Amino acid sequence: MNEILMGLTAVMTPYNLFICVAGLFIGVLFGALPGFSATMAVAIFVPFTYSMEPGSALLLLSGLYCGGVYGGSIPAVLLGIPGTPASAPTALEGNALVRKGQAGKALHLVTLASVFGGFVSALCLLVGSGLLAQVAMMVGQPEQMFITIFGLSVVIMLSEDNLYKGVMVAIVSLILACFGQDPIEGFPRFTYGFSALISGLNVTSVLIGLFSLPEVFKMLEDPFGKIAESGKVGSMKMKLSELKASLYNAIRSTLIGVGVGIVPAAGPDIAAFMAYNQAKKASKHPEQFGQGADEGIVAAESGNNGATGGSLIPLLTLGIPGSAPAALFLSAMILHGVRPGPTLFTEHAETVYTMIIGFAVINLLMYFVGMIYCKAGSMILKIPKAILATSIVVLAVVGTYSTNRNMFDVWVMFGAGVIGYIMIRNDFPIAPIALALLLGSNMEKAWSVTKTLYEGELYMIFTRPLTVALALFTVVSFAFPLYKMYRKHKNKTKAAKAADTEVK
Amino acid sequence: MKKALSLILASALTLTMAGCTITIGGGLGDGTATTGGDVSSDGSFYAGKTVTMIVPWAAGGGADTAVRLVCDYAEDILGCTIVISNVAGGGGSIGLQQLVTSNPDGLTLAYVANTDSNGDVMLEGITYTVDSFAPVCVFAEDPHIIVASKDSGITDLASLEAAGASGETSWGIGGAWTHWDFLKMEFEEATGTNYHRVVYDGGTTAITDVASGDCDVATPFISEAMSQIDAGNVVPVAVTSAERNPSCPDIPTLAEQGLDGFDSTMWRGVVAPAGTPESYLREFAEAVGEACQNPELLERAQTAGTTISFIGYDEFQDYFMENHESVRSYVEQADF
Incomplete structure (x- = not known):
């Protein structure tokens, strides 16, 4: 309690509050620009924090991180281009709402869900970090392996309309995730003699191309039109009853987010997909998903922001970063002598509690910063598509190049964009690519360690209780949607046979 | 003397050729070396x-x-x-x-x-x-710090060597084809032992698995290891440099424990x-x-x-x- 008050007073100084707001403003901007990401925002500002107090430095980075994850959802709603992979499921729904003239409502919903997810995850971090650290410790390599496979089961849901195409895309993408050195022997695979492929395809570049360029090509099919034909953004007002209806969904999605965040190998992007998946399973109107379902937006956004706090748990208690921005947090903390690990909470209590309380405050402030951006951002719907498309391509190229200063990544980005457009025009879902690329390499790493640790007696992994539970989840998550589809199919044929007499 | 002269000449020449760079860079320097003349007189190439x-x-x-x-x-x-x-x-x-x-x-x-x-x-x-x-x-x-899990019973070089006789003790490294791999090979060659190689994606992941007992030995860097060591979750065995490290003066070197001249950083x-x-x-x-x-x-x-x-x-x-x-x-x- 003492530490909490200490943290609260540290955050509530004008300087630190200013730092939080500044971090948010910059973070949201980075997240919102296609091609730029939360990771870049944190990477650029890490050197700036060297001269700051450790507490303030971590507050700035937290603001950038939370803002970046949230910011990605603004273009996801408005343009159907997720600013960061974590907003990919939001893009599936948001764009449909814009076409219905409900952009304002969608943005408000996104903001509220993000604030809720982020704030609750900060509370979980504050109250349960000790307990959750125990959980994080229990998640060894065999558990991580099952979690990644579990994550892949979301592909089935994403491609319910055309299961074979979806699964095919996922399998090809898993092979793409194998490009580069194999994790055990360092043998280069699928590199075709290019040294640039030694570390594999850069997932960020692929995703930037895949999500931004096809939308650009679509815009160019009608270059003089505007995104919202009527120029109507729609009211931002929402009814209380609508909020109440989403509350349960938001709580569930946030908890999924926190849980996924704890797993070292998965971050906000995977959390968003999983929460979206569960929301669709639990929904009374699953057929609305993809056509602008509020539930989908709420789930994805509270899920990915829930993971921001969750991913700090393995970072703070074990020193293991759960996502790329978390890895940068780690190096900033080490540089300030605030070394993450089991002794962090005793040795650096003030800094840590400043950061955690700051995390909660930042998420509340995010509502106000977010609404400013949403108001301003909705203007882009009125810009002619030709101008918009050009700016997006410029941003995508600059963003891709500046991450690694590497021209090869830019070609990868363009390649992914062209392939993505061809896929969309032929009704292949592109979301499974994101999922498979993000999970593929982690799955391989976890599998290779598990395999070497349990060499010759792989069945012994089932002596770990958590592994058994996760393995069962995984089996169910693959089987359940298939069973549901089978039943639907059977009902349909039955209904057809029984003609008019037996209408379901 | 001749060398110094040629150095001055060479730098003067380069400075004249790269005059443009100097004017741009000069403003960013510490202000003492803004003109070409000052720079060449003290023989410095990089100034400005x-x-x-x-x-x-x-x-x-x-x-x-x-x-x-x-x-x-x-x-x-x-x-x-x-x-x-x-x-x-x-x-x-x-x-x-x-x-x-x-x-x-x-x-x-x-x-x-x-x-x-x-x-x-x-x-x-x-x-x-x-x-x-x-x-x-x-x-x-x-340097790396060799750490062992509490269940493994390894506490010093002798018990580490004993555990390496059968080839069944797992040794976690932070990445294939990195110094982690070569350190393991050097150690095995120096002691005539053999460990089961487990490749993680970083020293922290490896030491976490040692702390939970899934892996027996790991060789993280100091920044990755100290918190788990201080918390008593893993047993520090040795540092791999020739001398003790100021960040952890209590952990002995391998050389001190009998492995003469071992130095791998x-x-x-x-x-x-x-x-x-x-x-x-x-x-x-x-x-x-x-x-x-x-x-x-x-x-x-x-x-x-x-x-x-x-x-x-x-x-x-x-x-x-x-x-x-x-x-x-x-x-x-x-x-x-």
Whole structure:
């Protein structure tokens, strides 16, 4: 309690509050620009924090991180281009709402869900970090392996309309995730003699191309039109009853987010997909998903922001970063002598509690910063598509190049964009690519360690209780949607046979 | 004397040719060396210029942190501006490829570590060889800490060696084809032992698995290991450098425990493209050497978990080649 008050007073100084707001403003901007990401925002500002107090430095980075994850959802709603992979499921729904003239409502919903997810995850971090650290410790390599496979089961849901195409895309993408050195022997695979492929395809570049360029090509099919034909953004007002209806969904999605965040190998992007998946399973109107379902937006956004706090748990208690921005947090903390690990909470209590309380405050402030951006951002719907498309391509190229200063990544980005457009025009879902690329390499790493640790007696992994539970989840998550589809199919044929007499 | 004269002449010439660069860079320098005349009179090549330091790894990583720290101080001594350029990808090869194809004018340098000169045998599609580089200096040597799980019963070198007799004790490394791999091979060769190699994606993941008992032994860096050691979750066995480390003075070296002369660290250094004039590189190396004695830098480095240790220009020429040959022979013998 003492530490909490200490943290609260540290955050509530004008300087630190200013730092939080500044971090948010910059973070949201980075997240919102296609091609730029939360990771870049944190990477650029890490050197700036060297001269700051450790507490303030971590507050700035937290603001950038939370803002970046949230910011990605603004273009996801408005343009159907997720600013960061974590907003990919939001893009599936948001764009449909814009076409219905409900952009304002969608943005408000996104903001509220993000604030809720982020704030609750900060509370979980504050109250349960000790307990959750125990959980994080229990998640060894065999558990991580099952979690990644579990994550892949979301592909089935994403491609319910055309299961074979979806699964095919996922399998090809898993092979793409194998490009580069194999994790055990360092043998280069699928590199075709290019040294640039030694570390594999850069997932960020692929995703930037895949999500931004096809939308650009679509815009160019009608270059003089505007995104919202009527120029109507729609009211931002929402009814209380609508909020109440989403509350349960938001709580569930946030908890999924926190849980996924704890797993070292998965971050906000995977959390968003999983929460979206569960929301669709639990929904009374699953057929609305993809056509602008509020539930989908709420789930994805509270899920990915829930993971921001969750991913700090393995970072703070074990020193293991759960996502790329978390890895940068780690190096900033080490540089300030605030070394993450089991002794962090005793040795650096003030800094840590400043950061955690700051995390909660930042998420509340995010509502106000977010609404400013949403108001301003909705203007882009009125810009002619030709101008918009050009700016997006410029941003995508600059963003891709500046991450690694590497021209090869830019070609990868363009390649992914062209392939993505061809896929969309032929009704292949592109979301499974994101999922498979993000999970593929982690799955391989976890599998290779598990395999070497349990060499010759792989069945012994089932002596770990958590592994058994996760393995069962995984089996169910693959089987359940298939069973549901089978039943639907059977009902349909039955209904057809029984003609008019037996209408379901 | 003759050498000094030629040095002055050479730098004067370069300065006249690169007049443009000087005016731009001069404003960014410390203000004492803004005109060409001042610079050439004290024989300094770097004063007032802008140097690009390629770090072939992502911003925020261990390599990046160490380079930025040292360059921060070397910059003031040289009176120049050092721009850190993170060119990541290709297992470090893309940045080094960019270095070897750049002008050998002393203004483009790169970060280098133990295994980089062997890219042509370890990676694929690499066109540069050890001869493409001109070694400049080493500024840090990071030791590993050998830690063991509490269940393993390993507490010192003797019990570690005993556990390595059967080949069943698992030894977690932070990545294939990195210094982690070569450290394991060196240790096995020195003690005649054999461990079960488990490849993780970093030292922290490895030590976490040691803390939970899934893996028996791991060799993380100091910054990755200290918190788990302080919390009593793992048993520290030894540091791999020749001398004890100031960050953890209680942990004995392998040499102290009977493994005479064992010294294996991950060194971090600077290289230039082959053909860069030696006088420039000497100037740069000397400045880094001076920076490495700054107590403020040493303190900041210790906080960041890096062990500053300087190897000058002359010594590094041989050290670089010896290290190259040693790594090459391990790569060629490697049998996983």
